Amino acid sequence: MSVREFVVLGTASQVPTRHRNHNGYLLRWDGEGILFDPGEGTQRQMLRAGVAAHDINRICVTHFHGDHSLGLAGVIQRINLDQVPHPVTAHYPASGQKFFDRLRYATAYRETVPLHEEPVAADGTLAQGATYALEARLLSHPVESFGYRITEPDGRRMVPELLARHGVKGPDVGRIQREGRLGEVTLDEVSEPRRGQRFAFVMDTRLCDGVYALAEGCDMLVIESTFLDEDERLATDHGHLTAGQAARAARDAGVRHLVLTHFSQRYTDPSEFERQARAAGFEGELTVAEDLVRVPLPKRG
Numbered sequence: 001m002s003v004r005e006f007v008v009l010g011t012a013s014q015v016p017t018r019h020r021n022h023n024g025y026l027l028r029w030d031g032e033g034i035l036f037d038p039g040e041g042t043q044r045q046m047l048r049a050g051v052a053a054h055d056i057n058r059i060c061v062t063h064f065h066g067d068h069s070l071g072l073a074g075v076i077q078r079i080n081l082d083q084v085p086h087p088v089t090a091h092y093p094a095s096g097q098k099f100f101d102r103l104r105y106a107t108a109y110r111e112t113v114p115l116h117e118e119p120v121a122a123d124g125t126l127a128q129g130a131t132y133a134l135e136a137r138l139l140s141h142p143v144e145s146f147g148y149r150i151t152e153p154d155g156r157r158m159v160p161e162l163l164a165r166h167g168v169k170g171p172d173v174g175r176i177q178r179e180g181r182l183g184e185v186t187l188d189e190v191s192e193p194r195r196g197q198r199f200a201f202v203m204d205t206r207l208c209d210g211v212y213a214l215a216e217g218c219d220m221l222v223i224e225s226t227f228l229d230e231d232e233r234l235a236t237d238h239g240h241l242t243a244g245q246a247a248r249a250a251r252d253a254g255v256r257h258l259v260l261t262h263f264s265q266r267y268t269d270p271s272e273f274e275r276q277a278r279a280a281g282f283e284g285e286l287t288v289a290e291d292l293v294r295v296p297l298p299k300r301g
Contacts, residue, residue, distance in 0.1 A: 002030040004197070004297040006222065006259065009038075009045035011289045013226050013240075014067050015265045021045050021291055022067045023262065025222065026055065027199065029150065030131055034058045035075065036148070036201050036222075042071035043078055049292050053082040058127075058134075061092035062203040063145035064099040073106040080112045087114040091126055091136070093144045094119035120146050123210075137214050139205035141239040147203065147214045152196030157300075162190040197300055203262060206239050207249065215253035219298045222289075223250070224262035229276050247277035250284070256298045258282055261289040 009024030016022050022039030024046075033055035035042075046052070056079060061069050069092075079088055092100050097119060104115070118126060120136045127134040132150045139145040158173060166185045168176055176182040176190065200214040202223040215221050225247075226240040235242050241249075243260060250258040260273050267273075273288045287295055 003028050004030065006199075006220065006295045006297065007049050007051055008259075008261065008289045008291060008293050008295065009042055009049055009051070011261045011263060011291055012039075012067065013224075013262050013264050014065075016041070017265050019291065020263065020265075022071070023203070024071060025201070025261075026051050027150070027201075028055070029199075032057045032131075034060060034134075034150075036060050037062055037068040037203060038071035038075045039067045040070040043074045045291065046075075049294075053078045054084050056084070056088055057086065059088065059090045059092075060134075060148050060201070061090070061096075061100075062139070062147060062201070063093055063141060063143050064096035065143065065204065068203060069099065069103060072100070072103040076104055076115065077107070077109045079115070080109060083112045087116055089116045089118055089127070091118050091120055091134075091148070093146055094121040095144045137210035138208075139202065139210045140208040141204045141206070145204055145239075147205070147210055148201045149214045149218075150197075150199040152198070154196045155194045156187060156191040157194035158191050166190055194300060197297060199297065204239055205241065206236055207241065207245055211241075211249050212253060215249055215255055218250075218253065218255045219300075220257045220259065220295070221250050221253070221255040222259040222261060225260040225273055225277075226262050226264050228267060228272060243273040243276040244280040247280035247282040247286075251280065251282045255282075255284055257285040257287070257295075259287045259289055259295060 007026040010021030012020035021041045023037040024042035025036040027034045035056045125135045136146040180187045198218045200218045223246045225243040227235040227242045229242045229244040
């Protein structure tokens with residue numbers, strides 16, 4: 001059974017709190033797991049959330065600030081300790097290669113699992129498979145930072161009324177899906193277009209072209225909102241977004257489900273992020289992320 005859900009491991013920004021761990025997120029996409037921005041403490045949060053090293057197929061690091069990457073050392077060693085039975089691919093800004101090298105070999109351990117390094121140097125598609133394409137876009141932060149977007153290929157949805165009209169039933173339904181026609185009946189005559197799901201992960205950044213390109217038409221957008229709107233100047237100075245800025249970007253991009261995360265320790269009332277996001281005009285589904293929650297991707301439109 002395919003599962004598509006977003007598992008939140010940590011939601012703090014630079015400084016963790018009693019209730020928020022440093023960043024860490026796992027996207028379950030059918031039989032594959034993509035780990036985003038493993039900050040310090042990610043291994044323990046994985047344990048608490050029921051995420052195993054075996055669940056990880058890709059690691060995507062947006063940038064090399066500690067709250068987004070210091071957990072890499074432990075996660076990579078755990079992948080090898082547990083002898084994960086498949087290769088793991090790591091994507092990260094090419095400009096941070098020295099940081100990745102240091103984290104990968106922070107201490108001695110026995111390498112048992114192939115770890116393929118695929119650094120990101122520019123906007124573009126990083127991987128293309130049967131169930132999704134992974135692409136990266138440059139963001140605006142004091143150090144080089146990339147956001148990631150996953151796009152499922154468009155497909156067809158079978159329409160029961162059309163199937164019945166053309167007398168297609170039982171095993172023939174699967175056959176026409178696979179082969180494109182059944183006798184004189186074509187797949188287009190018994191189905192309708194089904195738009196593939198879209199997911200984007202946007203961390204530390206100011207508003208920029210990359211934010212809008214990643215968010216466009218997403219079923220789920222996970223995006224940082226480090227600051228509240230009254231601290232917009234601080235956000236701009238430090239290369240971050242406010243709750244209102246993130247929500248307006250999601251609104252303008254037609255996002256269905258907005259997940260806000262990466263909160264500064266200066267704020268103690270999470271509901272204020274939701275209030276400001278709604279005040280900015282976002283009317284879709286909204287989650288103010290908390291550690292260890294699971295957020296299912298919206299059903300296909």
